[in-house]
Amino acid sequence: MSLFRKSLASFGIGAAKVDTILPQDALIPGQPLPVEIEVQGGATEQQIDNIHLTLCCRYLEEVASGRGESEQRTEKVPQVCRLAHWSLPETFVIGIDEQRQFTATLDLPFNTPVTIGDAQVWLDTSLDIARAIDPKDKDTLTVRPEPLMDGVFTALEHAGLRIRQVECEAAKGFALPFVQEFEFVPVSGPFHGRWRELEVVAYRDEESLQLWFEVDRRQKGLTGMLSSFLGRGELKRQLTISADLSPEEAGDEVLTFLDRTT
Template identity: 75%
Template sequence: MSFFRKSFASLGIGAAKVDTVLKHDVLIPGENLPVVIHVQGGATEQQIDNINVQLCCRYIDEVPVSRGDSEHRKEKRPQTCVLATWSLPESFVIGVNEAREFDVNLELPFNTPVTIGDAKVWLETYLDIPLARDPKDTDTLTVRPEPLMDGVFTALENAGLRILQVECEAASGFDLPFVQEFEFVPVSGPYHGLWRELEVVAYRDSDGLQLWFELDRRLKGISGMLSGFLGRGELKRHCHISAQCTPTEAGQQVLDYLDQTT
């Protein structure tokens, strides 16, 4: 009986299970992500070599596609980026129906996408079990802007701009293979009737917040062009906000900067 239980467990039947529980519902980039990892033993004793955790997100990239002809084509396809990995190098044996839990503090990277629009961020937890299918748990995360970016968003909203679209688009020249673009449209206030739309890309590090802007005053939109400009190094409209600024100061600095370019 023990042999069959072990054989089934290697296929994932009656094997140990893992469940990651988030201590906070809303997460902020740059802050700690406290979680509790629950491991529940199965129908047979199993060796756990490691517990691996990955922070993942989705972004869009243009990839070559083949349709059986010689024409070279590209299509926009969703890609997965692993933003960060953590490992609990603690080998242990989980007994039959035994329950164990691990309290872990993970740091959410600064440039974890804000989960607005189509942005998706999730946590994947794996048990590393030798010669067996690794049990897995997936948890969707809700990520809100870090304080400086939140101050910028608040200032833009108070100036009559609303977020129309948010996308994670492939771009070169950054630590990650993508940037997150925020597209705003003026619905009231001083920019209404002056701009058609405003695109913003943000990059945060320990020194502060870097912002790139693209304004559209034309009838034809510019949606989706900002990441391409960044990748080619053609976009010059750039603003840096020091990490020492308050959120209110960050928002005012951006409004002052945009007023100079209008």
């Protein structure tokens, strides 16, 4: 019977299970990510060689739709990006129905997408078990803007702009294969009637927050920031904000820059 149970466990039947618990409801890029990992033994004793955690997100990439030689069309296809991967060197044997708990503190990468719009971010946890299907757990995350970006969003909101659309789209020239694009529309304030829309792309590192802006004054929409940005040189409106600034100072600097250059 024991051999039979081990055979079933190798196919994932009656095997150990893993569950990751996030003590925080909302996470901030660049800040610690505490996790608690619970391992529940199954119907047979199993050796766990490692615990793996992978931070993932979804982004869109334009690919040829292949609808014929006379028609060259593209469509946006969802892709998965591995933002970060961690391994916990925990080798242990989990007994029948035994429970084990582990804790770890990870660093959430700066450019983890903010989970508004269609942005999706999740944490995959798996147990490394030799010659067996690895038990897995998937936890959807809520990610809020880091302080500098939050200061920029707050300033834009106070100036009468509202977020209309947010997308993670494929891009070249960055550490990640995508950027997150925020589209704003002025509904009141100094830019109402002056702009049709504002598009913002942000990239954060330890030293600074880099921002690219595209303003549309026309009655017809833009072809999109990314179409002009990627592969065709940098946008004309680019601003670098020092990480030493406060969120309020960052917001004020963005408003001053936009008012002066647009």
